[in-house]
Amino acid sequence: MEEVKQFYSVEEKKLARYAKALSHPVRVYICGILSKQACCYSGDLAEEVPIARSTLSQHLKELKNSGLVQGEINPPKIKYCLNKENWAEAQQLFKEFFK
Amino acid sequence: MEEVKQFYSVEEKKLARYAKALSHPVRVYICGILSKQACCYSGDLAEEVPIARSTLSQHLKELKNSGLVQGEINPPKIKYCLNKENWAEAQQLFKEFFK
C-alpha cells in the first residue's frame, strides 16, 4: 500500500538490468553463441569455457534471472536458448539509449 | 614476455566493460543526460539524483574508468561530457552484438 516515489524510469532500470547481465565476458560469450546459432547445452559450453561447471551454472542462472536466456528441460540435459522477447526488448532499449 | 592464451575476444571484453559501466540505474541516467543534451557538472547531477555526493562521485569515476565519460576541469567546477569516440565504439559493439 506504500506509494514509493521511484526516481529512475522503468527503462533505465531495465537497461541497467540487461547491462548487468552482460557485464561479464563469459555471459557475453554465451549470449553471442545463443544469438548466432541456436540453443545449446550446459555441457557443451562447459567444454569450451575455461571455468568450473558450477561457476558456469551460476552464470547461466544469472542470465536466466535477467530474462535474456531461458532453459528447456530435455532430460537428462537442459537446453539453453535466448528468450526472444526479452532479447528484442534489450536490443530496442540499447538502440534507443545510444541514439 | 609471458604469452597468455586469452579465451575471450577483445570485443567480448570491451562489451562486458561497457555493459558493466551501464549496470547501475544512476549511471544509465547520467549517460542518458549526457547523450541527450550536453555536458554537465557534478553539482547539477547531485541536486537531481537521490544519492550522496560522494557516492555520485564514485559513479562518475567508474564512468570515466570505463571510457564512456570524460571530465573537463573548468574551475572551480568539473564539467562531465561523453567521450564521443568510446561512446560510438560502445554503440557499435552493442549494435553488432544484438544483430
Next chain:
DNA sequence: CCTTTGTTTCGTAATTTTACGAAATACGAA
C-alpha cells in the same frame, strides 16, 4: 534397485560494488 550422465545447489572464500559522512583538495575572491 543401482549406476551413469548431466546439471545444479551448497558451503566457503576472496574480491568488488555500493553507500555514507567526514576530511581533504583546489581555486577564485575578498
Next chain:
DNA sequence: TTCGTATTTCGTAAAATTACGAAACAAAGG
C-alpha cells in the same frame, strides 16, 4: 592569507559477485 564553493578521496561497512570443489538431484538404462 583566509573564506567559500565545488568536488573528490578516505575510512568504513554491508551486500553482491565470482569462483571452486563436494555433494545433491533427477531421469534413463541396465
